[in-house]
Amino acid sequence: MSLPFLRAQLRDPAFRQGAGDMAGTCLGIGAWGLVTGVAMAKSGMSLPMALFMSLAVYAGSAQLAVLPLMVAGAPLWVVWLTAACVNLRFVIFSSMWRSYFAHLPRRHRLALGYFSGDVIFVSFMKRFPKPVPAPEQVPYFWGAASANWLAWQVPSIAGIVLANAIPLSWGLGFAGVLALLGILLSMLNDRATWLATAVACTAAVATFALPLKLNILVAIAAAVTAGLAAEAAERALRRARTRAVGGDT
Template sequence: MNQGTEGSEGGTVPPWRHPAFRTGVREMTSIAPGIAAWGLVTGVAMVKALGMPLALLMSLVVFAGSAQLAALPLIAAGAPVWVVWATALCVNLRFVIFSAQWRPYFAHLPLGQRLRLGYFTADLNYVMFMKRYPEPRPSAEQLPYFWGGVALNWCAWQLPSIAGILLGERVPTQWGLGFAGTLALLGLMNTLLSDRATWVAAAVAGCAAVAAYALPLRLNIVVAIAAAVAMGLLMEQWPVRRRPS
């Protein structure tokens, strides 16, 4: 976060001192409680499956809640490494789309800073950013706004996740943390269902997951993700095909 933005007098202003940084923080505030609940549940799940050192390492290095939750049951079940990697890769394929759509905004930045942006990127930050800046026209306020949103998102995830890791051994399994995690995910999902394409993709994913439930190693998750991605791409292309050339 050491890359400044140009000020009105030709100098540089640190992102956290730019007014857009505070705007990014403010717009993420209403979403932070759901992220915190999800992070807490994930932290408890990680420490029970991996132990404290590996759970802390995974939380800080991976920083991908849905991929972590998808990989943990496979790791606990002793699934082959390629299955764990393939599942995490499929879960995170959406970030390829995110990065492609962010390219017009941030492609001019140095490689090191783009790598930092990639680490902190999250689903809801993408949604909030694109909602505020729908046109790919770079401006001085976009980078501070991005950092404001991801800074709050990272803290809202990591602090509860680490708390769950540290306290997870004292939480009884019968408390139904899996169900609580599902509720947290549903709350976050509802903020992403903003148009017909996402609703249809979510419905197709749910049907595919149920239809493929009998597959071993929870591969029905991979099937659901693939079905959702395919349907989402079809829904994005469908209006283009209907328009006359």
């Protein structure tokens, strides 16, 4: 992306609108980022590696999921599989964003993929519910993505650098849980999501005794299966209703 393009995005009103829509979630994202940064530093990871992981991976749930595995010396395939499963939702996000961004150059789409996030997806879909490309969608995304990236990276890097100066008595782990709950509740906007969340919680608790935190993988697989099944059932029900209405007329 060229410098003139970036300047044009910054001047676009939709960019400011996207950043403004993300403002309400920045506090929770920042708390989560701080917890993740401290966790990486206290896991024994070197400072350069922790900074690299924060900037390159940029996926809080995946980072927190693989850290205990790395500390426990889990096989590399388990670490990679866990991270991939935790981020499976981005495959669904990307398939839905295709209707909006498929016309963009590949480099631009790759950049969109790196900067995408859960809360950005929710905010974007609320603002643009119809899957039809529009000029304001790209600057809106970049406004939301910029706010989200800064809200995550600044506290995360601060947590990495200042981990030894932050006492455990601050209860950052509990603060991080509260931040995650706040973000999660903002995403529960339909029955399929509620069902997937309930299934994930049940599966995670039921398989808690599994080694190497494999209960996380079980919970993710169960949640994805339940969510996809619920969405398929809802689509089938809508088609049946449409056919019924058509038959009545």
